[in-house]
Amino acid sequence: MEKTQFIKDLKEKEGVSSPFLIKFSSTAVGKNAKAYMNFIFMDQSGEIEGRLWEDVAHHAGQAVKDAFVWVQGKCQSYQGRKQIVVEKLQILREDEVRLKDYIPESEFDADVLYAELLGYVSTMTDPYYKALAESILKEDDEILNLIKKAPAAKSIHHAYRTGLLEHIVSITKILDKLSQHYGKWLDRDLLFLGGFLHDIGKLWELSYERVTDYTLEGRLIGHLVMGVELVDRKIRNLEAVPSRLPGPFPQEKKLLVKHLILAHHGKLEFGSPKEPQCLEALVVHMIDDLDSKVNSISRFIEQDQTPGRWTSLNKAYGRFFYKPDWVFTKQ
Numbered sequence: 574m575e576k577t578q579f580i581k582d583l584k585e586k587e588g589v590s591s592p593f594l595i596k597f598s599s600t601a602v603g604k605n606a607k608a609y610m611n612f613i614f615m616d617q618s619g620e621i622e623g624r625l626w627e628d629v630a631h632h633a634g635q636a637v638k639d640a641f642v643w644v645q646g647k648c649q650s651y652q653g654r655k656q657i658v659v660e661k662l663q664i665l666r667e668d669e670v671r672l673k674d675y676i677p678e679s680e681f682d683a684d685v686l687y688a689e690l691l692g693y694v695s696t697m698t699d700p701y702y703k704a705l706a707e708s709i710l711k712e713d714d715e716i717l718n719l720i721k722k723a724p725a726a727k728s729i730h731h732a733y734r735t736g737l738l739e740h741i742v743s744i745t746k747i748l749d750k751l752s753q754h755y756g757k758w759l760d761r762d763l764l765f766l767g768g769f770l771h772d773i774g775k776l777w778e779l780s781y782e783r784v785t786d787y788t789l790e791g792r793l794i795g796h797l798v799m800g801v802e803l804v805d806r807k808i809r810n811l812e813a814v815p816s817r818l819p820g821p822f823p824q825e826k827k828l829l830v831k832h833l834i835l836a837h838h839g840k841l842e843f844g845s846p847k848e849p850q851c852l853e854a855l856v857v858h859m860i861d862d863l864d865s866k867v868n869s870i871s872r873f874i875e876q877d878q879t880p881g882r883w884t885s886l887n888k889a890y891g892r893f894f895y896k897p898d899w900v901f902t903k904q
């Protein structure tokens with residue numbers, strides 16, 4: 574089924590007749606005691622809210638999160654936001670749609686990013702750190718498969734297919750430059766491991782076959798501890814094969830890698846059980862913060878629909894952002 578109508582292009586009062594993916598669905602009761610449904614529909618270009626007033630009992634069990642639906646209705650403005658008033662809704666099968674049309678993705682190619690990542694791994698010099706990086710990023714088929722798909726978040730930053738890999742490579746590039754700049758004050762290999770592994774737990778913290786959501790493990794354990802567990806397991810596996818390492822993995826190196834993962838959120842109130850206590854951990858935390866902010870703010874500015882020089886209020890940052898010239902010249 575060809576998808577020709579995309580959310581970002583929908584205009585007020587325009588008729589809608591297009592397939593979408595349901596990101597969120599709920600049933601509510603209006604003031605007139607009549608049941609209705611709230612939706613968030615998504616496609617590769619964005620998201621839009623939807624309301625359905627008819628046949629609610631019929632649709633409630635089927636029009637649920639992760640379902641593909643054909644929607645017929647009208648685009649209207651409600652409290653300053655666009656929404657679709659749904660007149661007809663029909664469930665679609667997965668083989669009737671092309672997943673690509675519904676899931677936003679990185680502008681970078683996953684294979685190119687992955688090759689860049691391995692390029693950085695190949696320049697590492699510490700045999701223990703390098704073996705650890707290879708065992709995770711090169712030799713594990715499950716990780717290889719997931720890392721080309723995973724987003725970096727549900728909504729905040731790099732929240733699209735291959736977003737995690739884009740984030741990891743972006744951070745590693747910056748860390749590489751900083752290690753040249755600061756020379757002996759920073760251990761380049763350790764910094765790299767911080768860049769590679771700080772968010773690696775997100776591969777399993779999130780589910781992302783269709784709509785991105787948290788997994789049970791993600792909710793109960795979280796990606797910091799999951800990353801540390803992975804490192805633990807991988808080091809044990811490496812030590813079990815004597816030819817892989819020059820000797821037992823040095824205890825201090827193991828602790829430093831774990832510390833970089835545990836400290837990368839910077840503060841206890843942001844979910845880090847430890848604040849950065851070595852320079853590499855501090856640098857990884859700051860660059861992680863920088864990279865996620867640059868990504869989330871630039872996307873916000875790019876997607877903002879408010880006319881003029883200023884965006885609408887960004888709730889996460891509590892401020893309006895200035896729109897530079899590129900916003901108006903891009904097409």
Ligand SMILES: [Fe+2]
Nearest residue numbers: 771772796837
């Ligand atoms: Fe994180």
Ligand SMILES: [Fe+2]
Nearest residue numbers: 740771772861
């Ligand atoms: Fe991160």
